Amino acid sequence: MPRAATGWVSSLSRGDSVKQEITETTEAWRRNESELSSVTTRSPDREPRGPVRSCPKRPQKLRFLLFLPVFLRLSRDDAEAHRRKRGKQRPVLILVFLQGILASVSPARGLPALAEAPAAGVQTFQVKGEVKELKADGKTVVIAHEAIPNFMAAMTMPFKASEPKELAGLRVGDWVSFRLRVTEKESSIDQITRLGHAVVQEERTSGASLSSKKQAEASEPIRAYPFTNELGQAVRLNDFKGQALAIAFFFTRCPLPEFCPRLSKNFAEAQQKLAAATNAPANWHFLSVTFDPDFDTPQVLKSYGQLYQYDPRHWSFLTGPADKLRELAEGSGVQFERDGPTFNHNFRTLIIDAAGGLQMIFPTSGDLSDSIVTEILKAAAVQKAP
Numbered sequence: 001m002p003r004a005a006t007g008w009v010s011s012l013s014r015g016d017s018v019k020q021e022i023t024e025t026t027e028a029w030r031r032n033e034s035e036l037s038s039v040t041t042r043s044p045d046r047e048p049r050g051p052v053r054s055c056p057k058r059p060q061k062l063r064f065l066l067f068l069p070v071f072l073r074l075s076r077d078d079a080e081a082h083r084r085k086r087g088k089q090r091p092v093l094i095l096v097f098l099q100g101i102l103a104s105v106s107p108a109r110g111l112p113a114l115a116e117a118p119a120a121g122v123q124t125f126q127v128k129g130e131v132k133e134l135k136a137d138g139k140t141v142v143i144a145h146e147a148i149p150n151f152m153a154a155m156t157m158p159f160k161a162s163e164p165k166e167l168a169g170l171r172v173g174d175w176v177s178f179r180l181r182v183t184e185k186e187s188s189i190d191q192i193t194r195l196g197h198a199v200v201q202e203e204r205t206s207g208a209s210l211s212s213k214k215q216a217e218a219s220e221p222i223r224a225y226p227f228t229n230e231l232g233q234a235v236r237l238n239d240f241k242g243q244a245l246a247i248a249f250f251f252t253r254c255p256l257p258e259f260c261p262r263l264s265k266n267f268a269e270a271q272q273k274l275a276a277a278t279n280a281p282a283n284w285h286f287l288s289v290t291f292d293p294d295f296d297t298p299q300v301l302k303s304y305g306q307l308y309q310y311d312p313r314h315w316s317f318l319t320g321p322a323d324k325l326r327e328l329a330e331g332s333g334v335q336f337e338r339d340g341p342t343f344n345h346n347f348r349t350l351i352i353d354a355a356g357g358l359q360m361i362f363p364t365s366g367d368l369s370d371s372i373v374t375e376i377l378k379a380a381a382v383q384k385a386p
Helices: 004-038 066-072 076-104 260-276 297-308 322-331 369-380
Strands: 123-134 140-145 155-160 174-184 187-197 228-229 244-250 284-290 314-320 336-339 342-345 350-353 356-362
Touching: 140 228, 140 244, 155 187, 187 297, 228 322, 244 260, 244 369, 260 284, 260 336, 260 369, 284 297, 284 369, 356 369
Parallel strands: 244 284, 284 314
Antiparallel strands: 123 140, 123 174, 140 155, 174 187, 228 314, 244 350, 336 342, 350 356
16 A cells, blocks of 8 residues: 555544543543442432531533643644644735735725824923014014014024025014024024015114123122022122122022023033042132022022032022012123013123132123133132232
């Protein structure tokens, strides 16, 4: 008999043998069940001498154990053939499954395409506003913008264009829309579109203003006024006689990284550089003065300072009555006005030498840490004339 036919007949005969053993095992199970049930049967003419103990039936789920020896007799070749057969079917089933998933999200169903994800750490906002001023640097524009939901109230402030060409053709009074992009370190605007033009009266700077140096000369009474620092302690400017001072004005809720956060970062970096410098003087101190006393309480100022790892031995955050803070700010050449929950303001970082004289004014926000260190080193060495 050919080999293939022999294997087929052998398999058939083995299948008949297995079928017979299953039948015999089933009959044995039934006999066992009958014996178990007879244990609980009692004669109707006799009373039991004690409590009747019934033998619990075997759980149905364990019946398969009686047939286990039968199934274990299947040949190893048959088991391997069975596994090979399943192995061939599995890739086909997986392929069909994946095809079903792909079909469920196919373009034919009209599902929208995925939107391009924004870069990590970048916030973007669509904003509208009116152009108030175009700066001489060719890349900065001052815009009175509408409120930006969940980010910033309506206010007038300068914005840096991502490319100077974005500002080409703009005029004061233009009504524009633009995209504001904000990262941890900076912000910029692009996609500037001119929507129309408003009739405006050009603002002119009064020629009667005092010189920057004279503006920065704080009056003697305000130097003696007890402001409150982040620790809740009274602090007077006169307490720092003999020390070089750097003074900046800010508010903690300022949302753009190049503005108040940049001023605070300047102090943080300068503090680190002075602490690490060889033979650096110890007679220096930084003062960050808020013009938002309603929100910037000593507790808020302390938490804010901790974000910049401030050292209270060389850096203090001051608050106080609104009128006294305004007097100090205006005496330092700082102009600010409330605009909803935020403020419009200019920038001033003042360097006061150890003799109490004004040494330098930085009228910008930018990265000034190296310049501050340089000026503080010079200011700390100044001695008051006899």
